[in-house]
Amino acid sequence: MATKPTSSRQEPSATPTKSRPTSGAAGRQARTRGVSLHPDEQALVERFEELTGLGFTEQVRQLMLAKLPAAVWALEEMATAGMEPGRRPLVDEIVYVEDAQERRARYEDSYEPVDLATEARTTAPKR
Amino acid sequence: MSAWYPRREAFFADAIDVGRPVFQGDIFRGVPTAFLGHPAARAAAFAMERAPSPEAAERSLAPEEIRAVAIIAGSYTMVLPHPCDFSAGEKGETHTVRQVARLTRIADTRLARKHIEGGRVNHSVWVPAWDSGRPDDDWLVDLRTSTAVDAAYLNPARRVAAVGVAAWIALMRRLAFFYTHTVVDDVQLAVEQAHQHPDCPAR
Numbered sequence: 001m002a003t004k005p006t007s008s009r010q011e012p013s014a015t016p017t018k019s020r021p022t023s024g025a026a027g028r029q030a031r032t033r034g035v036s037l038h039p040d041e042q043a044l045v046e047r048f049e050e051l052t053g054l055g056f057t058e059q060v061r062q063l064m065l066a067k068l069p070a071a072v073w074a075l076e077e078m079a080t081a082g083m084e085p086g087r088r089p090l091v092d093e094i095v096y097v098e099d100a101q102e103r104r105a106r107y108e109d110s111y112e113p114v115d116l117a118t119e120a121r122t123t124a125p126k127r
Numbered sequence: 128m129s130a131w132y133p134r135r136e137a138f139f140a141d142a143i144d145v146g147r148p149v150f151q152g153d154i155f156r157g158v159p160t161a162f163l164g165h166p167a168a169r170a171a172a173f174a175m176e177r178a179p180s181p182e183a184a185e186r187s188l189a190p191e192e193i194r195a196v197a198i199i200a201g202s203y204t205m206v207l208p209h210p211c212d213f214s215a216g217e218k219g220e221t222h223t224v225r226q227v228a229r230l231t232r233i234a235d236t237r238l239a240r241k242h243i244e245g246g247r248v249n250h251s252v253w254v255p256a257w258d259s260g261r262p263d264d265d266w267l268v269d270l271r272t273s274t275a276v277d278a279a280y281l282n283p284a285r286r287v288a289a290v291g292v293a294a295w296i297a298l299m300r301r302l303a304f305f306y307t308h309t310v311v312d313d314v315q316l317a318v319e320q321a322h323q324h325p326d327c328p329a330r
Contacts, residue, residue, distance in 0.1 A: 067318050074292045074321030075191035078313065081133030081293040086314045091304075094247045096238065102285045105174040107164050111199040114157030116284055 131246035133293035135255035145283040152290035158272040164196035203230040257288035
């Protein structure tokens with residue numbers, strides 16, 4: 001994204017500043033939501049608009065909102081699957097030492113040829 | 128602390144058919160991996176002796192000597208790269224190299240399943256048994272065995288399983304951790320990557 005976070009970045013406000021339909025747009029359900037920006041970020045937004053002609057709302061639509069449907073789907077799938085998005089996993093590792101038997105086994109072929117044509121006649125698919 | 132992986136019952140895509148695009152994390156059968164042994168190391172292994180140091184093993188080897196100790200292995204393999212490297216209609220049309228890694232039954236190793244599932248073995252990716260569903264049949268992907276193969280090996284009819292989006296994000300984190308020892312933010316992966324998954328309803 002063009003608005004790359006800076007070290008002094010502030011989080012967007014969680015409180016909507018207004019909640020009313022956009023004037024002159026019959027049937028629109030748009031709402032406004034305030035965003036708190038550091039002056040450096042504000043300058044980036046304005047420079048981006050100068051370069052592209054995209055106002056801030058359109059920047060948000062194209063750079064952020066466009067990604068959210070897929071992201072929300074994935075995060076919901078992760079949560080349903082027992083994961084906790086945003087939380088760090090355990091990175092403690094066990095010490096694994098290869099023994100002589102494993103080293104020897106590494107030098108033995110173990111490839112198992114598969115003939116799909118023959119298998120199709122004799123074995124039911126696994127899935 | 129969060130888990131590295133989704134639960135086993137939520138690990139795989141629900142339905143796969145030959146029309147599904149080949150994707151990162153797909154599991155194929157009958158696709159080989161290769162290990163290029165060194166004659167001196169092989170001799171030491173069969174003599175049950177300590178592996179020679181690179182300095183002790185130093186010699187000029189002709190290609191045929193290397194071929195003689197090239198080991199072909201694998202019953203199942205996983206596709207490793209991000210699909211941007213091989214997707215149909217893009218680079219996949221002209222790039223003929225695919226990278227895969229070998230699956231090994233955890234029960235055939237000295238490693239404990241709980242350590243693989245817990246992400247505690249650096250070179251591994253946990254893969255629950257896609258057919259039996261029994262924990263005793265679980266697999267690990269050994270990332271040390273990554274091998275370049277021809278794209279011609281990846282016939283979709285040989286594909287036995289494909290990862291769901293949660294397992295895909297877990298796989299990307301494991302790959303990043305293996306190569307960089309850095310935990311990549313899974314929320315960032317969801318934001319930047321989820322739309323690429325074949326099952327994404329927003330594609």
